[in-house]
Amino acid sequence: xxxxxxxxxxxxxxxxxxxxxxxxxxxxxxxxxxxxxxxxxxxxxxxxxxxxxxxxxxxxxxxxxxxxxxxxxxxxxxxxxxxxxxxxxxxxxxxxxxxxxxxxxxxxxxxxxxxxxxxxxxxxxxxxxxxxxxxxxxxxxxxxxxxxxxxxxxxxxxxxxxxxxxxxxxxxxxxxxxxxxxxxxxxxxxxxxxxxxxxxxxxxxxxxxxxxxxxxxxxxxxxxxxxxxxxxxxxxxxxxxxxxxxxxxxxxxxxxxxxxxxxxxxxxxxxxxxxxxxxxxxxxxxxxxxxxxxxxxxxxxxxxxxxxxxxxxxxxxxxxxxxxxxxxxxxxxxxxxxxxxxxxxxxxxxxxxxxxxxxxxxxxxx
Numbered sequence: 001x002x003x004x005x006x007x008x009x010x011x012x013x014x015x016x017x018x019x020x021x022x023x024x025x026x027x028x029x030x031x032x033x034x035x036x037x038x039x040x041x042x043x044x045x046x047x048x049x050x051x052x053x054x055x056x057x058x059x060x061x062x063x064x065x066x067x068x069x070x071x072x073x074x075x076x077x078x079x080x081x082x083x084x085x086x087x088x089x090x091x092x093x094x095x096x097x098x099x100x101x102x103x104x105x106x107x108x109x110x111x112x113x114x115x116x117x118x119x120x121x122x123x124x125x126x127x128x129x130x131x132x133x134x135x136x137x138x139x140x141x142x143x144x145x146x147x148x149x150x151x152x153x154x155x156x157x158x159x160x161x162x163x164x165x166x167x168x169x170x171x172x173x174x175x176x177x178x179x180x181x182x183x184x185x186x187x188x189x190x191x192x193x194x195x196x197x198x199x200x201x202x203x204x205x206x207x208x209x210x211x212x213x214x215x216x217x218x219x220x221x222x223x224x225x226x227x228x229x230x231x232x233x234x235x236x237x238x239x240x241x242x243x244x245x246x247x248x249x250x251x252x253x254x255x256x257x258x259x260x261x262x263x264x265x266x267x268x269x270x271x272x273x274x275x276x277x278x279x280x281x282x283x284x285x286x287x288x289x290x291x292x293x294x295x296x297x298x299x300x301x302x303x304x305x306x307x308x309x310x311x312x313x314x315x316x317x318x319x320x321x322x323x324x325x326x327x328x329x330x331x332x333x334x335x336x337x338x339x340x341x342x343x344x345x346x347x348x349x350x351x352x353x354x355x356x357x358x359x360x361x362x363x364x365x366x
Contacts (some may be wrong), residue, residue, distance in 0.1 A: 016049050016053045017053050017056040017057050017060070017341065017342045018057075018060070018341030018342055020043075020047050020049055020053055020054060020056075020057035021056075021057035021058075021060040021061055021064075021342075023047060024037070024043070024047075024057060024058075024061060025061060025064070025066060028061075028066055028067075028077060033077060034077070035076065035077055036074040036075065036076055036077060037058075037067060037074065037075045037076075037077065039074065040054050040055065040058075056342050057342075058075060059342070059343055059344065060341075060342055060343040063343045065078055066078055090122055090123045090124060090152060091123070091124055091125075091126055091149055091150065091151050091152055092118055092123050092124070092125050092126070092151070092152060092153055092154065092155065092336075092340065093125075093126055093127075093128055093145060093149070093151040093153075093154040094111065094114075094125055094126070094127045094128065094154070094155045094157060095128050095130055095142065095145075095154055095155070095156050095157065095159055095163065096127065096128070096130070096156075096157040096158070096159065097129070097130060097131060097132050097158070097159055097160065098129070098158075099129050100127070104279050104280065104306075104308060105308065105309065106279075106306075106307060106308070107157070109329075110177070110328060110329060110332065111125075111157075113329045113332075113333070114155070114329075114332060114333065114336060117333045117336065117337065118336065118340070121337060121340065123152070123340055125155075126149065126151075128141070128142070128145045130142060130159070130163065132160065132220065135162040138160070138162055138163055139162065139163075139166055142163060142166060146172055151172060152173075152340065153172065153173040153174060153175070153339055153340060153343075154167065154172055154173070154174045154175075155174070155175050155177060155336070156174055156175070156176045156177065156178070156186075157177045157178065158177065158178040158221045158223065159176075159178070159221075160220050160221075161181040161184065161222075164176065164180060164181055164186060165181075165184055167186060168184050168185050168186050168347075173339055173343060173344045173345065174186055174187075175187050175188070175189065175335055175336065175339055175345060176188035176189070176190075177189055177190070177332065178190050178221055178222065178223050179193065179221070179222035179223045179226055179349065180222055180349065181222045181225075182222075185347040186347050187335065187339075187345035187346060187347055187348060187349075187350070188348075188349045188350065189328075189331060189332055189335055189350045189352075190223055190349070190350070190351060190352070191223070191306075191321075191323065191351070191352055191353070191354055192351040192352065192353045193223045193224070193226045193227045193230065193305070194226040194227065194229055194230035194233075195230060195351075195353055196227070196230065196305060196321050196353070196354070197214065197226075197227045197228075197229075197230035197231040197234070197275060197305065198230035198231070198233045198234045198237075199230075199234075199356065200231070200234070200275045200303045200305065200321075201230070201231050201233075201234020201235060201245070201275070202234050202237065203303065203356075203362060204234075204273040204275075204301065204303070204362070205234065205235070205238070205241065205243055207273075207301065207362055207363065207364045207365060208364060208365030208366065209271075209272045209273040209301060209365060210241070210242065210243050210244065210272070211243075211244045211246075211269050211270065211271045211272050211273070212231075212234075212235070212243065212244070212245050212246070212271055212272075212273045212274075212275070213245070213246040213247075213248055213264060213271040213273070213274050213275070214228065214231045214245070214246070214247050214248065214274075214275045214277065215248050215250070215257070215260075215261075215274055215275070215276045215277060215281065215285060216228065216247065216248070216249055216250075216277040216278075217249065217250060217251070217252050217277065217278060217281075218249050218250070218251060219249065224277060227277055227305065228247050231245060231247070231275060232245055232247075244269055244271075246264060248260045248261070248264055250281075252278075252281070254284050257281060257284050257285065257288070258284075258288050261285070261288050265292065265294075271300070272299075272300060272301060272365065273300065273301040273302070273303075273362070274300060274301070274302050274303070275302075275303050275305060276302065276303070276304050276305065277305045278305075278306060279304060279306050279307070279308035282302075282304050282308075282311070282318065285302070286302070296361050297316070297360065297361045297362055297363035298363065301361060301362040301363045302318065302319065302361040302362070303319045303320065303361070303362060304318050304319070304320035304321070305320070305321060306320065306321065307320055307321060307322040307323060307354070307357075308320075311357070311359070312357070312359075315360075316359065316360025316361055317357070317359040317360050317361075318359050318360075318361050319357065319358060319359030319360070319361045319362050320357050320359060321354040321355065321356055321357065322354055322355050322357045323352065323354035323355065324355075327352065328352065331350065331352065335350065
C-alpha cells in the first residue's frame with residue numbers, strides 16, 4: 001500500500017508525535033478500524049515513524065478519550081465523541097503566586113510571547129494568582145480552577161513546593177518556569193542559578209573580596225535555594241583562601257531589607273561585596289548604602305543575579321547576568337508546544353546559563 005492509498009494522512013515531520021496522533025484520530029473518526037487499533041508495529045509501518053513516536057501519539061489519544069491503552073494487548077477503541085459534545089479543552093493555565101503588577105518587565109515579556117505562540121496554535125492562556133497562604137487553601141483554589149475550567153495543561157511560574165507536588169501527583173500536565181524542588185518530578189525551564197551564584201562568588205573572590213553576602217528573599221522557590229547552595233560553594237572552591245559568606249534572607253519589603261542590612265553592616269565583619277537576587281531589590285540596597293555613606297563600587301561591590309534593562313542604562317552600569325529574551329522564549333515555546341501537542345513532557349530540568357555582563361559595580365581590592 002502506498003501513501004496515496006492510506007485511509008489517513010501521513011504525519012508531517014515538524015511534529016511527528018502530534019501529527020501521528022492527529023492522523024490516527026482521523027482514521028478512528030472515519031471508522032477505519034472497528035474495535036481495536038492495529039499493533040504498534042503495524043502503525044509504525046503505516047505512518048512511517050518510530051515506535052517511541054507511536055507510543056507518544058497513543059498516550060495523547062488516550063488522554064483525549066479515543067482509545068484505552070492495554071499493556072501486552074491490542075489497544076481498544078472507545079466510543080468517539082458525538083456531535084454536540086464539549087470539545088477537548090484548549091485552555092492552558094498559568095499558575096503564579098504574584099500578581100502581574102509585581103512581576104519584572106522580563107517576566108511580562110515572557111508571558112506575552114508565550115500567550116502569542118499558544119494563540120497561534122489554537123490555545124488560550126488564563127492566569128491563576130494563588131497567593132502564598134496555607135497549603136490546604138492553595139490546593140483548594142488550584143483544584144477548583146483546574147476542574148471548573150477543564151484546563152488542558154498548566155505552566156507554573158516560580159510556585160511553592162506544595163503546588164509543584166500537587167501537579168506531580170495528578171494527571172494534569174505541567175511545565176515549571178523555574179526550578180523544581182527536591183523530590184518533585186516535573187519538567188522545568190530555568191536559569192542555572194546554582195552555577196550563576198557560584199560564578200558570581202568566584203568573581204568577587206578573584207577581585208580580592210573575602211567577606212561576601214547574598215541578599216535573597218525567604219527561600220520559597222527552588223531557584224533561590226539553589227542560589228544559596230551555589231554561593232556557598234564559591235567559598236569552598238579554594239580552601240587556601242579564607243572567605244566569609246553570609247546569606248541574608250528578607251521578606252521583600254524595603255523596611256525588612258534595611259533591617260537585615262543593618263544587622264549585616266553593624267557586625268564585626270561587614271561585607272565588601274553583595275550579590276542581590278531580585279532586580280526589584282537592587283536599588284533598595286543601593287539607596288540603603290548611600291544613606292550609610294557607602295558607595296558602589298567604592299566601598300561595596302555589587303552584582304545583580306538577574307537581568308533588568310535599566311541595569312545597562314545607569315552609570316556606572318550594574319554588573320549582572322543577562323540572557324537574550326529570544327533564547328529563553330524560544331526554548332519555552334518549544335517545550336510548551338511539545339506539551340500541548342503530545343500531552344506531556346519528560347520530567348527533566350532544562351537549565352540555561354546566561355551571559356555575564358561586567359558592568360562597573362565590582363571593584364578590584366588590593
